[in-house]
Structures are given as structure tokens and as C-alpha cells.
Amino acid sequence: MEILIPAWVDGVLQPVEKLAAHQRGLRHLAVSVFVMDQSRILLQQRALGKYHTPGLWANTCCTHPAWREDPAACAERRLKEELGIGGLTLRHRGQLEYRADVGGGMIEHEVVDVFIAQAAADLPRTLNPDEVRAARWVELDMLRREIATEPESFTPWLRIYLAKHAEAIFGSNGPPTRDRDEN
Numbered sequence: 075m076e077i078l079i080p081a082w083v084d085g086v087l088q089p090v091e092k093l094a095a096h097q098r099g100l101r102h103l104a105v106s107v108f109v110m111d112q113s114r115i116l117l118q119q120r121a122l123g124k125y126h127t128p129g130l131w132a133n134t135c136c137t138h139p140a141w142r143e144d145p146a147a148c149a150e151r152r153l154k155e156e157l158g159i160g161g162l163t164l165r166h167r168g169q170l171e172y173r174a175d176v177g178g179g180m181i182e183h184e185v186v187d188v189f190i191a192q193a194a195a196d197l198p199r200t201l202n203p204d205e206v207r208a209a210r211w212v213e214l215d216m217l218r219r220e221i222a223t224e225p226e227s228f229t230p231w232l233r234i235y236l237a238k239h240a241e242a243i244f245g246s247n248g249p250p251t252r253d254r255d256e257n
């Protein structure tokens with residue numbers, strides 16, 4: 075099935091087939107979601123059948139909106155499709171950009187709308203095996219240590235997010251907690 079995503083070609087945003095956008099290294103729109111339980115992040119391990127970065131650990135959900143799809147609607151849709159998670163309140167944390175080699179001659183050059191949501195650790199989820207191999211909760215500080223010792227186990231974008239964009243995503247005081255969100 076051909077998936078058309080918003081990508082810039084000759085300076086104009088237009089629909090481009092997702093695989094072609096990665097093969098050509100085109101700058102394109104994306105969405106990333108971090109589901110949190112206090113200071114713990116729900117990570118997903120990408121399915122082994124993914125055409126790039128299979129088996130690597132990533133943030134809760136990372137995807138591309140379809141052509142003309144609202145980023146928040148995309149985030150909600152893909153949380154449901156990939157992890158069976160619904161009903162969370164997503165908070166937009168801004169937009170960031172990165173470029174990374176993801177192997178196989180492919181480049182992710184993304185302009186990413188980042189969302190964060192708080193959830194309980196016992197959040198019901200049903201993993202879609204075509205998308206997600208496993209999921210686990212990890213403390214942010216432990217995740218940083220794991221990335222430092224085993225960077226090859228994590229997607230390039232997750233490493234970039236934590237190295238260069240953690241404050242924009244989580245705030246200067248670390249991840250938001252339910253208590254801070256309610257104030």
C-alpha cells in the first residue's frame with residue numbers, strides 16, 4: 075500500500091510516497107509521542123519487519139501524518155494502531171527538526187510535531203506485531219544511561235531527541251508529572 079506523506083520537493087510541500095521520501099532524504103513532516111508515567115517513558119521496540127531501524131527501541135510512537143492529516147489526529151490514530159492505546163490527553167510540545175541516517179541508504183529528515191501524555195503504568199495496550207515487537211517503561215535517567223552504553227540499540231531520532239531536544243520535550247525540570255499538569 076502506497077502511503078503519501080507531506081514532504082518538501084523543490085521548496086514546495088507536496089504528497090510523496092513514504093519510502094521514496096526516505097530514500098531521497100527529503101525533508102518531511104512527522105509526529106512523535108512520549109507517553110509518560112511520572113518520569114518514566116513508555117518505549118516501543120520496532121517490529122523486525124520494519125524497512126528501517128527494525129528491532130531498535132524508540133519513543134512511544136513515531137510516525138508520519140498522511141497528506142493533509144492533522145498532526146494531533148495522526149498521533150492519536152497511530153497510538154491506537156501501533157499500541158492499542160486510546161483516550162489520552164496529548165499535549166503539543168512544539169516542533170523540532172532533525173536529519174539522521176537510518177541505514178540502508180535512507181535518511182530521516184523530519185520536521186516533527188512532538189506530543190506528550192501522562193498515563194498510569196498499568197495503561198492497557200495491545201501491541202500490533204506488524205509495528206511493535208515489545209514495549210517497556212524506563213526512567214528517563216536510566217534511558218540516558220542505556221543510550222550512552224548501547225547507542226546501537228536505539229533509533230537515531232530517540233538519541234537525537236534526548237541529546238538535543240530534551241528540554242523542549244520534557245521541560246527544564248524534567249518530564250511533567252500528573253501533579254504539575256493539574257496545576
